Amino acid sequence: MARGRAPGYDDQRTMILQRAAELFAQRGYPATSMNEVAQACGLSKPSIYHYFQDKYALLLQICDGHVSRLHALVQEVQQQDFPAELRLRTLIERFVQEYAHAKEAHRVLTEDVRFLESEDQQRVLDKERAVVAGFSETVAQIRPDADQAGISKALTMLLFGMMNWMFTWLKPGGALDHTGIAPVVADLFMGGIHAVQTPATEVEKKLVQK
Template sequence: MARTRALDFEDRQKDILRAAAVLFAERGYNETLLEDIAEQCGIKKSSLYHYHDSKHTILHRLIAWKIEDLAWKADAAVEAAATPRDKLHALVSTLINEYIRVPQEVTVLLTQTRHLEPAALEATAEIQNRIINRAVLLLQDIRPDAEITRKKVIAVAMLFFGMTNWIHVWYKPSGSIKPTELSAMIVDIFLDGFNNLDPARLR
């Protein structure tokens, strides 16, 4: 007879992913053992297999979960905004707030995907492209005067993400700059350059 899942099965799964994120971020994927994850969760190693069948599965589910969660929150925030500028600000604010809220999980997302097997990497890339495509569409809406080529707009989008993706490494929430101020600063600096870029440079 198959083992019956507990009512809190999914919650326990997520708890394990969060615990693994702390260890993967601090030690790295290769240096973290299943025993370490079990100890971090306060359970036996054998109990882990009830929720995840391998360390790679834990990494894959953690990364897929965080990208999906981030993409959903970004989509909701952008759709609720009015103008293209407001939408970009909503996207920036969402990214910054999440990066500050769960820095270890974001660190894993940005540094440990290289340990995913090809099929898992492809699957997570599909979700990640939702966020990238969201930025691409926003950039095109902001500069309707420029016939931006696909390669150029993706390059600009990646420059934009370069301003946000590593904030959790250096930013201190207890400092004098609040997340709302930081979001506004990024939008102003980015758009000041992007809006003044010669359309010919974007073709």
């Protein structure tokens, strides 16, 4: 009879992925060793190999896991009966909030996907394209004229340009967090600079709550 997984196996595996993503994001995939991953996890190197075959397996799971979660978000929002504009706004806000919890994984996906073998890279990129297509289809529904002019995909990529590189400048403890910036991104994209509403101050928030 096959042995079942020990209690806490999935939690331990998730922790290893998180620590590896942090190291890859800070140092880059090529410059990070399995010894460093093990040290960051507080585990022995043989213990890491109990969960992952090698460093490449960590990279693949970080990239594929992150893009799979993003793809699932698109599918989840698409299944809701939202008008196109509300659907796009919801997609933007859900993605920005997801990035808040996966900054390191997103950076690894953005910068280190090129180190994947061709077949694995293709699978990850296909999921990325499906994510972009979900946004692009919604943009085309909002602006059929843009779709007819062949620029709905370009508009979508401009939107991803705002969201995907947020990790390079949105710092923890700053005036805005991911929750606060999400509607700003949506306002800016949906209506241009004049549609952006400034976030409420703490005093204004308290007045609204009363």
